[in-house]
Amino acid sequence: MVYFSPGKMLISHGRAAEQNCLAFLELCNNLPKLSQLHTYILKLGLHSNPLVLTKFASISSGLNAICYASSFLFAPDAKLHLYDTFLFNTVIRAYAETSDLKHSAISYYKAMVKDCILPNKFTYPFVLKACAGLRKLNLGQSLHGSVLKYGFGDDTHVLNTMIHMYCSCPGGIEFARILFEEMPKCDSVSWSAMIGGYAKLGMSIEAVQLFREMQISGVRPDEITMVSVLSACTDLGALDLGKWVSAYIEREKVEKSVELSNALIDMFAKCGDVEEALMLFRDMKDKNIVSWTSLIDGMAMHGRGTEGISLFEEMKSSGIVPDDVSFIGLLTACSHSRLVEEGRRHFDSMTKEYGILPKIEHYGCMVDLLSRAGLIKEALEFVHKMPIKPNPIIWRTLITACRAHGELKLSEKIARKIIKDEPMLESNYVLLSNIYAKMLQWQKKTTIREVMAKKGIRKIPGSTMIELDNQIYEFVAGDKSHIQHSEIYRMVEEIGKKMKMAGYVAATSEVLLDIDDEDKEDVLHWHSEKLAIAFALLKTPPGTSIRIVKNLRVCGDCHSAIKFISKIYNREIVMRDRNRFHHFKNGQCSCTDFW
DNA sequence: ATAGGGTTAG
DSSP: OOOOOOSSSSSOOOOHHHHHHHHHHHHHHSSHHHHHHHHHHHTTTTTTTTHHHHHHGGGSSSSSHHHHHHHTTTTTTOOOTTHHHHHHHHHHHHHHHHHHGGHHHHHHHHHHHTTTTOOOOOHHHHHHHHHHTTOOOHHHHHHHHHHHHTTTTTHHHHHHHHHHHHSSSSTTTTHHHHHHHHSSSHHHHHHHHHHHHHHHHHHHHHHHHHHHHHHHHHHOOOOOHHHHHHHHHHHHHHHHHHHHHHHHHHHTTTOOOHHHHHHHHHHHHHOOOHHHHHHHHHOSSSSHHHHHHHHHHHHHTTTOOHHHHHHHHHHHHHHHHOOOOHHHHHHHHHHTTHHHHHHHHHHHHHHHOOOOOHHHHHHHHHHHHHHEEEEOOHHHHHHHSSOOOOOOOHHHHHHHHHHTOOOHHHHHHHHHHHHHHHHTTTEEEEEEEEHHHHTTTTHHHHHHHHHHHHHHHOOOOOOOEEEETTEEEEEEEEEOOOOTTTHHHHHHHHHHHHHHHHTTTOOHHHHHOOOOOOHHHHTOOHHHHHHHHHHHHHOOOOOOEEEEEESSSSOOOHHHHHHHHOOOOOTOEEEEEESSSEEEEEEEEETTOOO
16 A cells, blocks of 8 residues: 655655655555646646646546646746647646546647747647547547648548547548548558548448558558457458458457457457357456457347357356446347346346446337247336437337337337337338238328338338358349349249249238338349349359348348248358347248347 | 557347
8 A cells, every 4th residue: 555645755856856756656546546646746846747637637637637737837937948839738638538638638739839839749639539539520620631731641540540530520531531541651551541430430341441541551450450350351241251261360360459358359249150159268368358248249140149148147156247248239139039037037137236327228128028939018117117218229129129019009109119219110100001901901001101201211121131152132022233133033033933832822911011102012022131142152163052131130031031941041141130139941931020 | 658459228
């Protein structure tokens, strides 16, 4: 234990004072004695000493330290001297790294420039980082101007941070790309920043494309680049590419940080190979809570809820204390596997044993858990009793469950309510329109379509992606853009005939879900997942499994059709939809029709 | 003294 007592400190001067003070600050790390320390530093006249100040700002790494550090700048006898840039940099950095105070970093930067204190090459990475956190494009652009004005337009560190800043600001990605293209020489950080920028925005195709260009460029990707590429693979559901990245990491001996291993686990789980995710996880020496949570989430998505729960218990036994995110994974695992009692119990233990205040996501999981299992009344009561105002996601969860359990009147009522709350959100109308389809009330369905058209709201088209021979193909319903489309459509017809012979009957209410009247006959078989599967049947050897990724939830008709296809063509078909995985095999689906 | 990264309800 270190006790602090300023009175006993040896007050000395000059270099000795500095050394003394630094040593003392080292001792005082983590001690909440900042105000005494502050007095002490002023007494020694060391408040403009850059080394002392940096040390001071870094200890406790908290708000207080930053406030005291910045107060030195305005001490009555503060003198402007050679080190002032350094002083400002210290304060700007401290603020830039404090989540809620990034705007203060900008204020100090502005104050600095106003006082004619020249920024140096260390100033801008800090300032730009703060700007990235604030996500203000126009501020970023003006900082960009200053960077050029002060002559740091060819500093790689500064430019890399600027790419990151542009990628973080809405509407900035194009500016980032221009900057990136114009850079005299890019290093792996530049590439990672740009690839990561695309990946974060969900521009995963661009991220992967850029990674291919990076390989041609000869800059060696490092583990951080790989994390960004993997997150693009995860988004696309591109398992082959993900596997290639994984092999590359082994081959090139890229350092496997915990983050990289976690990204691999997440990729394998979300691209459909949860067994590989599990193996990787078991091989990890240092796991953290993210590793566990990623795998639990993976189990949840694949409907392997019991294993998700065991992992959660195992995590606790290993000494990791669950956090709010891991509870989301656990509760999702329960709801997707109809483990109602387990879900309830864990929800209670979250507050009672771990003191975690449930967030809207946790309530959402519970509403899903109950309503999906058919306990609609209880789910409704739960919504009315919860202490947070239910959000549209909660209402949509209820609507979907009501529809699945035949409570059409109730789902109509809720759907009308959320349209009132969010009149411009397309998915609200689609829900109501689907309810009318199920009620066979075509007139009302048409009216909804007309209302949407009048408001200029368009439905997001369903699309399905498939990865074949290092290419990613995307199909949308009724799509005829593919070169081989006539062959594909013939295949769909053939599949249709075989399915009928096997006893398949189209579920009309579902088939007509999202289709305009004039297209009704045409689109019967043309949902994007059917096109993608027909394509895969044409292009892949018999007996191999087929993996597809859908952007929306699979419709009931496609779900039953794919069951037939898996049997007729003797193929395992793995499908990821918006919510979860379906493994079709021999006429059955792993979700046991519980989705 | 400076830059880029992993899990989050339907």
